[in-house]
Amino acid sequence: MESYDVVVVGVGSMGGATCRTLAGRGMRVLGLETFTPGHDQGSAHGGTRIIRQSYFEDPAYVPLLRRAYAGFRELEEESGRSLVRTCGGIYIGDPSSPTFAGSRAAAVEHGLAHEVLTAVEVRERFPTMDPADDAMAVYEAEAGYVRPEETVVAQAEVAARSGADLRFGERVRSWSVTPGGGVEVVTDQGRYGADRLVVTPGAWAPQLLGSLRLPLRVERMVFHWFTPDTGAVPLVAWDQDRHPVYVEQTHGNEQIYGFPMTDGPSGGFKLGFFRVGTPTDPDAVDRVVREEENDAVLARARQLSPHLGRPVVQAKTCLYTITPDEHFVVGRHPEHEQVSIGCGFSGHGFKFVPVMGEILADLAQHGTTPHPIGLFDPTRAALRPAPG
Missing domain, CATH: 3.30.9.10 (D-Amino Acid Oxidase, subunit A, domain 2)
Known part of the structure; x- marks a missing residue:
């Protein structure tokens, strides 16, 4: 069984950004994606996505937006693609x-x-x-606005150039933690081991994070x-x-x-x-x-x-x-410290892609991040299952 420092499940917008960041830090990264780079089966397509900072959803997002703006410009420089x-x-x-x-x-x-x-x-x-x-x-x-398909492809290109092993057309069927404190991921083509796991499954979050009973x-x-x-x-x-x-x-x-x-x-x-x-x-x-x-x-x-x-x-x-409160779900898995999750972006997440990649990479590598993510806590009251 092949083994890595980190496996990232879902190499779309957030997962691609995570692969790019981790690989850039010298980590051995495997990214697994069901579809092709820049596909139109999920959320990150349609030619354009709005970017803005005067954020009516909550002022707490603004510091993350400032960093995301800088991150998009950095990705443009690294990839040579026009994105923003x-x-x-x-x-x-x-x-x-x-x-x-x-x-x-x-x-x-x-x-x-x-x-x-x-x-x-x-x-x-x-x-x-x-x-x-x-x-x-x-x-x-x-x-x-930012170009979503171009962004996803750019991230994959930079991540691969930095050493990430990205496998497209390979669907993840399940994942589990191992007795030694690592993880094992099963796809329709094989099994992989890693010290850490990042799950960024987009609309497939209910299937791959079902044990959390998130109200998505x-x-x-x-x-x-x-x-x-x-x-x-x-x-x-x-x-x-x-x-x-x-x-x-x-x-x-x-x-x-x-x-x-x-x-x-x-x-x-x-x-x-x-x-x-x-x-x-x-x-x-x-x-x-x-x-x-x-x-x-x-x-x-x-x-x-x-x-x-x-x-x-x-x-x-x-x-x-x-999500019920339309805020994201980003943080460490409440039951498994070696697993980090990013999902429930509620239709307004793409403008945060670069900074979310940094956050999820931080969580995988260090277990914490300097970015403010308290609003996205997977255990917050709005995400708790109803009694009974």
Whole structure:
């Protein structure tokens, strides 16, 4: 049986970052992944993911975001790939909405450069948008997007170049701790031993971490690319040189997010619901996007951007693995100190990829990390099974 310092189960976004960090530190690393690098079967695909620091989810994320931003730039240098574009970001809502108020609170608490705009100012600066008259917005110039598939591939390339043994197309069936204090991992092709294990299984967390009884909900999500109507607004207004990424929720409507045109007019204008999904099995996802799903998101998106039109350029599904409080699950396994876990990223984890790789590598190598991860404790009250 082959043996390593660390086995990483799942070489997608978080697992790939962990392999890259551990290999860069000189550890003997094995990464095991069911699919190919940069695949579209999980969560890390779709061409773009928003990066932002004025974080309405909780100001406690901001220090991690600062480190993640630096980590993406370092990965660009190491891989020679272009991954990040800062086109600005705007977070719009009525004054009491979490999208606006939470973003502003995070920006103020951490001294982030930002502007507060009225609805009139939003319309003047971004003519594709027509928010409600009483809406307010936080504009953050340092926000933008990252390329998820390119990031995952870049991490794998750098990790392999640093000596990591990455095996794609090899599905993990089980893992166990050994009497000597190590671990054994069983795949559909073999068995492997290691001193430490990192489990970053994405939507397959309920299967591979079932003993923890984590209350994870795997959901099928859809994102869509629509055609801008250029009759009222010039096409250039939708371009990434002039249009920001955005998140909007006003007076309790469904929260939406979107991007500028990142790949020219033929690529369309990507957007989607932020938290509207349907429960699914990751091995039996319905990948067909129906016309009524396109209709629903377009009707909602037009509340902010009335000049969005058809045809639908494309639509794709992805997977969210959601915790009850929508915070991540990152830490040492509560029953096995030689095992670390990273899962439940709840649809907003990709912007943290580089720093999560550092955190999980720290936990595997040292059992602790200097990064603040108390919010993600696997034993926190929100994750405890209900009595009975």
